[in-house]
Amino acid sequence: MTESWDTIADWYAERLQSGSAMHDFSRDILLDRLPPRLDGQHVLDLGCGEGIITRALAARGVSTHGIDPSPRMIAHAQEAERLEPSGATFTVDDGCTLATIATASMDWVTAGLSLNNVPDLNAALTAVRRVLTPGGSLAFTIPHPCFETPHATWTETAPVRRVIGDYLTEGFWRSANPEGARRAGNQHRTLSTYLTALIGNGFALKTIDEPAPDATVIAAQPHRAGLPPFIVLHACRA
Template sequence: MVSNKIIAKEWDTNAIIRHNQIKSGMDISYHKILIPSIIKALGNIKNKKGLDVGCGTGKITRILAKKTKTMIGVDLSKEMIDIAEKESLNVPNISFIKTSIESFQKNHPHNTFDFCVSNMSFNTMPNLNKVIRSMSLLLKNNGILVFSIAHPCFWNFYKRLEPEDSFEYLKNHNMRVKFTISLDQKGLPEKTTYFHRPLEYYSKLLVKNGFIIENLYEPFPSEIIHNLYPQKWLFPHFLIFRCQLYRFCLF
């Protein structure tokens, strides 16, 4: 069983290089696809209280802090949180906590956030049921959850993580893989654990925890953005969910 402790160690080791990939602008998908998609999926967040789950170095937390009232970022990795704090010294309405979302939920009043966001973190989380449950407890009723994941239908074909004839789409499974981006094939120093889950599983967990899926996005680069990549996309690489909490649906 992969534990949160193992995941924290992986991201501790990778924090500085991941920060450089993001800060240098080298991660095209991050800046040109994921951030705009998350902002679009969130819609109007003026004057709200937001939570960034698995916030990493806090790039998205900072972008959202400019658009809303307050942001809290939580992450398992101390190294990630240290960078997030250093990069946010001049941002008054932001705070970061080194914790799992599961523990944060136990120590923070429930029913207090207007929205939760999580960019590309669900694929690194061993206990996704507990994570989604934590978010549903922390959100106010009718609160919004927006998250992005590696598209489970296409990620394996794009990244070639497993041979096509032995890839079992319908089976939850995980593997340790090299984290690379188009413009940095050397990638992060430490392999990271990637959790594959079929779409039906995400839907099941969301519904079980009181969420209604309001919208799904499969962002695809425009021609101009496509030209920035060394290779053309053949299919969507990411999937963005926008969900709303209807507490009366909780079992």
């Protein structure tokens, strides 16, 4: 069976809801980019999956809406919201068009580990720019493109080190790891492609961070020490 985000949605939701140090870390480093108070503001969570970021924001009292093209992911997000209401809302939509989202209706767009899944980054950034208010912000995480290259692996003998695959070959690839989320496939792009696309689509880069894995991630995956698994970018609609 060829996996997709929809076919692995049950597995993904179960993994996050039973506690995943890496996903909690990726959520926290993204939320750290947002001001602690966003009273009266509207946030769109692009590629929300089962809603880990959407619900965390809504629980802060922020008006937060999540979209994802996977109906099964959205069903999980809505079920989690039903069981423990935070105020978050969800619809099925494609981040490359954001057809359900009104123009200039969002003060912030968050995208946790999702822009590395959209097939057309320029289309997604055009859509994000359209839905943002003037001066609005995009904050997103992606797997660090320099280290999480297609088919990157680990050495088998100590000291365990990351073995980087082909950084310069961009495009869709699928992990062979049956326990990895990237078996659903994802789009590899170089760091310069992301930065150039942001600038070319009318965004001004505010910050770029490469957070060190926290103690919980290191406890779960000691070999992760010393490398940032994710990169966090914050850009404003120029």
